[in-house]
Every structure is written in structure tokens, then in C-alpha cells.
Amino acid sequence: MEKEFVVGIDVGGQTSKIGVVDARGTVIAQTVIRSDTYGSDADAFIDALAAAVKGCIKEAGKEGEIRGVGVGAPNGNYYTGEVAFAPNLAWAAKQAVKFSDKLTKKLDGIPVSLTNDANAAAVGEMTYGVARGMKNFIMITLGTGVGSGIVVDGKVVYGHDGFAGELGHTNVVRHNGRACGCGRNGCLEAYCSAMGVARTAREWLEHSKEPSLLREVENITSKDVYEAAKEGDKVALDIFEYTGTLLGTAFSDFIAFSAPEAIVLFGGLARSKEFLYEPMMKAMNGNVLQIWKDKVKIVFSSLKESDAAILGASALAWEL
């Protein structure tokens, strides 16, 4: 019998989402497990994941009909099938885990294809989302961190070692840049992730006396900044202006690299579109080389966030 279904898995720091997907991109069954309750025990996590995958396939009634499993995970390597030194995954923070091999074994031989979460998102947008028909675009995921997936001529760029597309760790502030989780300073991720926005808020409030709704919030998150901006809070609006400007400036250099048709944004922080779009466009077009001025689009993912990561990962599995 032809195997007509695939499984997509989005491995995140806190939870992992699993879905069974048909050839049209419909998620016909899905489930979620926690990723953060296994400490450094990779095998325990993969056991739990395999059990959840089997349960999901059973629920969908598609046992024996799964062609393959596609996985998006932080630091997931397409070539080696390893998840290696991923700061946000306790079970892979200090080691290289042979993820694909282990999962295949637990799934009685169903083949597994792995890449990082941002590459999976790029494949998802190209297959089912706003990047349909685009052959050259750059996916930027604005979540807890900043990830990227670069598509050139219709294919994800993996590079020599499978780790290409770490644009969240390109430099945006050269002098006295903020410390980044990667151990260096001034990275895009340290400023333009959800964590970066919250950090900007805390720094600015500390160094000014400007009144702000945010002064009443404990443990400010990027969502708090968004809510305050919606209320017209000047500090919150300025934070988005600053964040959008840094993003747009960074994009102008990314464009010089691969001359994309569009930058595609996805992730929690991308929901602040109404405050980010204008400063991003202004900074991008103000800093880009003349030939690209007013030529490159910035578009936002239209996929339901809960589906997008699963769909992206699942799209990988069709190539197996």
C-alpha cells in the first residue's frame, strides 16, 4: 500500500508538538508533550516522544500508512540527524544527540528527517504559506530567540555542515553590545527576540524616569510591551520602533547576501506587526544598497501558529 501520510514534529524548549498530516497539508490529528521535564536524559525524552507519535498515529487511524517523520528542532542538523549543543534544550544543551537514528529505532524503522526549527518553518511557508511560489526568501522566526531559514532557488541552504542560517547570531551592535546566550555580544537575537524586547524594556525603564504603564508590571515580557503599546504607551511604542529599526537594518545586510524576493516573519513577536512593520521597512529601505530599495517585501506568516511548525516539519518528510 502506498504510504500517504507523514508526521510533523516541532521540538521546542518547553513543549513539542506532534501532528499527522495528509498530502494536502491538513493536520488530521495532533498532540503535545512537554520537552522540559527530562533534564539531560535525551533517551527519556525520545522515548516519550516516540510514544506520543505512536499514539497520535493510532488516533488518526493511520498505522502502517506513515511515509516518514519530519522534525524541526533547535540546532537540528539535516546532514547528521543530530541535535547538538542547543542551549534551550536541557537534554541536548551539552551533548550531540543522535536524534534521527534514535527516533527511527523507537518508531520501528519509520524514517526521520531532521532540520532546525527555522528551516522547517521556511519549508512550511514555501509549501503551504505566504512563500508559495517564491524561490528566494529568508524566513526569520521571532520567538524566544531569533532563528532563520534561507531559501535559495527553491531549496533550504544547509551549507557545508548543515548549520547554515544562524542570522539571529549576526552582529547588530558592535560596541558594548548586549551579552547573548551564545556567549558573544551584540547579536540580533539579544535585541530582537521576545527576550530581547523584554530586556530593552527593563533597561530603558531603569535608565529613564519617563512614566510608563510598564512600570507597574513585574517580570516584563514582550507581550506586556505589546499590550502597553496598544494602549498608546510612549515607552512601549519607542521599544518597538527601536526593535523594528534594528531588524530592518539587519535585513538590509541579509539582502546583500542572497537577494531574496521577501523576508518572511513568523513567531510570537511577529504578532506585534502593527508596531514593527513601519520602522522595519524604513530601516531596511534606508540602509539597503540602491538596487534593492523598495524592492524587497516583508511579509508575515499566515499559517496558524499551532499548525505552522508541524506543517513545516512534515513537509520535510515528503522528501524521504
Add this chain to the structure above:
Amino acid sequence: MEKEFVVGIDVGGQTSKIGVVDARGTVIAQTVIRSDTYGSDADAFIDALAAAVKGCIKEAGKEGEIRGVGVGAPNGNYYTGEVAFAPNLAWAAKQAVKFSDKLTKKLDGIPVSLTNDANAAAVGEMTYGVARGMKNFIMITLGTGVGSGIVVDGKVVYGHDGFAGELGHTNVVRHNGRACGCGRNGCLEAYCSAMGVARTAREWLEHSKEPSLLREVENITSKDVYEAAKEGDKVALDIFEYTGTLLGTAFSDFIAFSAPEAIVLFGGLARSKEFLYEPMMKAMNGNVLQIWKDKVKIVFSSLKESDAAILGASALAWEL
């Protein structure tokens, strides 16, 4: 009869080099014409170029045996066959010239393939040079300006519009950066080209009183700085240290994009290898994301400079 020969043309600001090349990459006849004596008259230049190409083919005794012509030119566009708004070419500085179409017509229908000079150099290195066998590398040409050709998975990255790979115009100095010929500030090219090195020398000499052999030179060029460095001149050595550090820092961000196996350097300034290599490596490995530390090579072109550009351009023609 099978057509077994190609022509490679390297169009530069001052001269254009033409060569007839066989399938093994031997340049069997070559000639040079000036590029800078036609003002803004593109047709006059292309007429002269076509006449020189015909003469070169005749000299090689290969009339009727030419499969195609490959051309590398600043701002040459692979998709459109145009040379457009190239600051260093008077005849294309303010207009888009339908270069490939015009040249084909003048050559009685021999097909012409065009790309920018750095992409041509990348193809040359991949076909005949130090990048043989590499599928992922970044070519950086350190000449009057700084050009780049990016190879991903064995193919040159052209991007959505054919202009990908303008890494000479990514930002290296964000605040009070030098004005660049492109109209912006702080570009890699404004610091790390032959012109940039000469500019650094002039600026530094003006703003310090340190003794230097360079103080005796009128109209300092990068070659003068090289000669002085060879004599152990402290200022000259510091200039290369500074230039190499900026290059290496820029490379660390380029690596985050496409995860290349190597950065390949070519061009006049690359001859200062003995002074550039160490600061470049130090800055690159000091700034790159952990996963790439001490992993990416910096290699220098081994092709004879006079042949390399012709060979690179000619390699394009085999695909015609």
C-alpha cells in the same frame, strides 16, 4: 562539428581581458583592450570588444568552433544579461546596458552568458582553482572594490533578481562609518579594498605623528602600504592588522549565513596575504559562533591572476 572552445571576457574599469579557452582550461590565445576610453558610449565599447574577440578567435585559429562567450563584469546580471549602474564603468554608470544581447549580435549570434566579476571568479576557482571539490564556499575579491560570489551546494547564488552576493556592501562600521562609493556609509568595501587600505593610510598619517616610510610617498596606494610593511614599517603593519581584523569580523557573520567550507580570497590586495592572514583568522575565530570556531578555512586563489578572470568567465560559457 562539435564546438570545443569557449571565450572568457573579464570586463574591468580600466581594461578588459579576452581569452580563448579549451575544455581543459588552457588559455590558447588572449588579448586586452581598454575599457575606459569610450565615455558613456556603451555601443562603442561593445563594438571594440566584439572586434577584439573576433581577432582573438582568429589568432587562435578557432573560427566557427566557439560554443559560447562567458563574461564577468561589475554589476553584470546573470538573468537579464544587463550591465546596470556600475559606478566603475563610465559606459554603464548611469544606465542599464543590454550587454549580452548586443554582444551576441556583434558576434554573429554566438551566445553570451554574463555575470558579475566576483561570481565569475567563484566559478573559476570551483572549476580550475583552490575551490575544486568544494560545494559551499564564499569568494571574496579584494581589488579596487570588494566583490563576492557565494556558492551553495555547488551553484552560484544569484537570488531573486540576479544581484545576490554584494558582501562588499555589508556594514562593518555602524557609527561614523566612511562614505562608500555606493552612497552609504561603513561598507566593507570602504575599508578593505585596495582603495580602502590607501584611505586608511592617509587618514592615519594625518591623525598621528608616528614616523613612517609612507610619509615620503605621494598618492599612497595599497601597494605602497604593502612595500612599507615588508620593510617592517609599524604604521603599514598596523594598517594590515586593522584591515585583516575588519575582514575576519565580517567573515564571521558571512559564515552564519551559508556555513561555507572556506572563504576564498582573490585580487590585488589578497597578495598581501602574509600580513592579512593572521589578523583575519584571529578576528574570524574570535567572533564566529562556537559551532564554527576553527572550522572554516581561509584560502587564497592559486590561479595566475591574469588567467583567473578569463577562466572564470569562460567556465560560464560551457553551460550555454
